Amino acid sequence: MFEPQNKLETLMQAAAQDPGAAPAFYQALMKSEIYILVPEAPVAPGESRALQPQETINVATVDFQGLRWHPAFTSKSRISDYVKEPESCLGAVAADLFAMLPGSNFWLNPSSECQKPLPASEIELITSAKILETIGAPAGRQRRAPRKG
Numbered sequence: 112m113f114e115p116q117n118k119l120e121t122l123m124q125a126a127a128q129d130p131g132a133a134p135a136f137y138q139a140l141m142k143s144e145i146y147i148l149v150p151e152a153p154v155a156p157g158e159s160r161a162l163q164p165q166e167t168i169n170v171a172t173v174d175f176q177g178l179r180w181h182p183a184f185t186s187k188s189r190i191s192d193y194v195k196e197p198e199s200c201l202g203a204v205a206a207d208l209f210a211m212l213p214g215s216n217f218w219l220n221p222s223s224e225c226q227k228p229l230p231a232s233e234i235e236l237i238t239s240a241k242i243l244e245t246i247g248a249p250a251g252r253q254r255r256a257p258r259k260g
Contacts, residue, residue: 115225141204141205142205144204145205148200149170170201180217182218183217184200193222217229
């Protein structure tokens with residue numbers, strides 16, 4: 112059973128069950144710290160460091176349905192649910208990660224009971240705030256909301 116560990120996870124779970132909760136989830140996502148795997152980053156386990164200007168990093172990806180996705184996590188404990196060996200991760204505000212990796216697909220909490228694929232097209236709608244127009248559209252127009260895991 113998925114037990115939310117922070118506000119973002121609570122909103123993510125609510126949005127998966129009720130499309131009306133999606134706007135609050137998307138707004139919180141943009142301001143929340145999320146974590147991505149950076150397997151080759153020089154950092155000791157349990158330690159953290161800041162990225163240097165213009166630093167190049169290798170971000171982990173997985174293949175799913177013919178696309179490459181960056182596994183991303185809504186809390187540090189979700190990482191250990193996904194990988195069994197210690198691995199370096201980068202935590203940053205989602206809006207900053209999306210800007211740092213434009214055109215990328217992200218997959219929140221893969222292998223979790225509460226997960227959310229975020230294809231690049233959806234991230235573009237989120238970062239431009241057009242997603243709020245799309246999901247708030249009058250009846251008869253397309254509505255999009257987070258998918259259940």
